[in-house]
Amino acid sequence: MSHQGLSQTNRTGNGSRPQVLVVDDDEAMLDACPQVLEREGFRVIAASNGADALDLMRHQRPDVIIVDLKMPGMSGEEFLREARQVDPEAVAVVITGYPSLSSAVEVMKAGAYDFLPKPFEAEELRIITKRAVEKRRLAQAVAAVEREKRRMHDNFVAMVTHQLKSPAACVKECLDAALRSFAPEMPEPCRQLVERAAVRSQLLLKLMDDWLTLARVESGAVRARAAPVEMCAVIQQAIAAAQEGPDHHQVAVQFEPQAPSAWVCGDEQTLRELFVNLIDNALRYTPDGGRALVRLSVERETVTVCVTDTGPGIPPGDVELVFEPFFRGESARGTQGTGLGLAIVKEIAEAHGGRVLVESEPGRGATFTVLLPAGEAQR
Amino acid sequence: MRWHWSVLAIARSAREQVERSDAEESGRGHVRGVRGATMTCKAKILIVDDDADYQAAMRQILEGAGYEVVSAYSKDEGLELLKEKSPDLIILDIMMDRTTDGFFFLYEMKAKAEGNKPPVLSISVISEKTGMQFSPTTDGDYFPADDFLTKPVDPAELLEHVKALLAGYRPPKRSE
Numbered sequence: 156m157s158h159q160g161l162s163q164t165n166r167t168g169n170g171s172r173p174q175v176l177v178v179d180d181d182e183a184m185l186d187a188c189p190q191v192l193e194r195e196g197f198r199v200i201a202a203s204n205g206a207d208a209l210d211l212m213r214h215q216r217p218d219v220i221i222v223d224l225k226m227p228g229m230s231g232e233e234f235l236r237e238a239r240q241v242d243p244e245a246v247a248v249v250i251t252g253y254p255s256l257s258s259a260v261e262v263m264k265a266g267a268y269d270f271l272p273k274p275f276e277a278e279e280l281r282i283i284t285k286r287a288v289e290k291r292r293l294a295q296a297v298a299a300v301e302r303e304k305r306r307m308h309d310n311f312v313a314m315v316t317h318q319l320k321s322p323a324a325c326v327k328e329c330l331d332a333a334l335r336s337f338a339p340e341m342p343e344p345c346r347q348l349v350e351r352a353a354v355r356s357q358l359l360l361k362l363m364d365d366w367l368t369l370a371r372v373e374s375g376a377v378r379a380r381a382a383p384v385e386m387c388a389v390i391q392q393a394i395a396a397a398q399e400g401p402d403h404h405q406v407a408v409q410f411e412p413q414a415p416s417a418w419v420c421g422d423e424q425t426l427r428e429l430f431v432n433l434i435d436n437a438l439r440y441t442p443d444g445g446r447a448l449v450r451l452s453v454e455r456e457t458v459t460v461c462v463t464d465t466g467p468g469i470p471p472g473d474v475e476l477v478f479e480p481f482f483r484g485e486s487a488r489g490t491q492g493t494g495l496g497l498a499i500v501k502e503i504a505e506a507h508g509g510r511v512l513v514e515s516e517p518g519r520g521a522t523f524t525v526l527l528p529a530g531e532a533q534r
Numbered sequence: 535m536r537w538h539w540s541v542l543a544i545a546r547s548a549r550e551q552v553e554r555s556d557a558e559e560s561g562r563g564h565v566r567g568v569r570g571a572t573m574t575c576k577a578k579i580l581i582v583d584d585d586a587d588y589q590a591a592m593r594q595i596l597e598g599a600g601y602e603v604v605s606a607y608s609k610d611e612g613l614e615l616l617k618e619k620s621p622d623l624i625i626l627d628i629m630m631d632r633t634t635d636g637f638f639f640l641y642e643m644k645a646k647a648e649g650n651k652p653p654v655l656s657i658s659v660i661s662e663k664t665g666m667q668f669s670p671t672t673d674g675d676y677f678p679a680d681d682f683l684t685k686p687v688d689p690a691e692l693l694e695h696v697k698a699l700l701a702g703y704r705p706p707k708r709s710e
Contacts, residue, residue: 317629320659321585324685328591335689336598360686 173288176217177201178208180226191277205229212241219287224251235265246291327356365495372502377422383533386417393430405443412451417458420530421507429503432496440466463522469515578602580621582612584630595689609635628658653680653699
């Protein structure tokens with residue numbers, strides 16, 4: 156029985172030589188298994204009972220555990236349950252002298268990857284252990300990719316936020332400061348150019364904000380903040396916010412809720428953003444003096460919100476594309492948007508378990524319908 | 535970050551109080567001492583931000599409104615000038631050379647037992663978009679600035695907030 160001492164480098168049983176823990180009260184097995192496995196290049200540690208084995212696991216991180224189902228004291232199954240607490244990712248192979256369908260099922264339920272009925276050949280042990288090690292490697296690789304993805308996402312957010320937004324914010328601030336102090340003294344062509352630059356740098360910042368929003372919602376960060384949200388209030392706030400946008404005050408927005416309140420489970424701020432984007436979209440495409448209509452209704456399981464504009468409508472070929480990031484159809488010419496508004500609407504709706512649909516005919520405006528699963532009211 | 539309309543109304547009435555003693559456009563700003571006293575002085579604003587270009591823009595806006603501006607380009611310079619110049623207001627960038635510089639400036643300033651503790655208006659590109667919120671109403675506990683704006687700030691909005699803070703207004707912190 157080789158007992159390896161406390162060693163930090165063993166922790167992930169990494170790369171070079173996989174580590175196998177053998178747990179069996181049978182002396183013969185404790186003798187034979189390590190010999191067979193070490194010849195394959197595995198490092199082997201062994202224990203004759205569950206308690207000792209758990210102790211070993213606390214100091215090392217075996218890639219694979221080979222455990223006998225029937226042991227005095229702590230059974231193989233009990234041991235496996237405990238082992239899962241210590242290392243949820245350990246891959247276990249169960250040795251059993253009583254193979255039957257029901258015991259196989261029990262074993263799988265206890266979290267074993269495979270089982271090996273006694274008596275077995277050395278070759279069978281080798282093969283099953285190799286497969287178990289491969290499974291472990293695969294799980295580790297997946298976990299590493301997930302971590303990297305998370306790191307890249309966090310870096311992306313940090314990068315966009317600070318590295319890109321800082322200089323863009325600085326440019327906007329300098330232009331605004333110059334216009335505020337010196338516009339009357341600037342030759343008119345100069346003032347106009349500075350104005351254009353100020354407007355474009357504002358759009359650049361909005362684009363970064365929209366992109367960040369999309370990234371944040373796609374990453375699932377929204378789900379963590381779910382709470383009961385009352386949608387009538389949220390929609391009213393969204394209408395007020397959308398109407399503050401440039402050139403939007405000439406279009407009226409009418410809100411027609413068919414219920415006094417409508418509850419959804421989700422993130423309030425993000426849901427508000429969904430409707431700010433949707434209503435802003437409606438306002439952008441509705442001519443001055445026109446009207447946008449927002450209707451809300453609640454059935455048992457669904458909250459439905461329809462936003463209708465009286466704009467030029469969407470050509471049939473474009474209808475499927477409007478939710479694509481950066482898609483700006485023919486009717487978008489002459490308006491200033493980032494091309495991400497509807498992509499954000501779709502992403503947020505889906506993050507909340509809902510959907511968004513669009514219906515439109517050229518010349519007859521468009522109606523966007525958001526369906527969200529109804530949630531419980533806040534107590 | 536936009537203020538709620540009621541808050542802007544309060545800011546405007548604070549400004550009107552200041553205007554009573556002197557013309558606002560001449561930019562003499564805040565009245566020090568007993569209300570109704572005939573003495574007026576220019577308010578002094580310390581900006582702590584390592585971005586020299588951004589400081590130049592802010593300086594243009596604030597000096598244009600009659601304030602005296604002092605610039606610090608690092609946390610340490612900021613703490614020094616705080617002691618030396620006794621500003622009436624501090625405008626602080628959250629992230630400077632090291633991500634935590636803004637935080638540490640604030641903590642060190644609040645930790646000092648004696649001396650000047652002017653209101654702090656924190657300005658940053660960080661906002662809810664990045665998934666973080668640094669608003670006194672939600673995060674007052676661990677970033678105790680008195681007010682918060684997102685870069686870039688509209689010049690008129692910046693001046694509204696500055697006047698309100700100098701007149702003693704503080705945005706409410708969340709009670710829970």
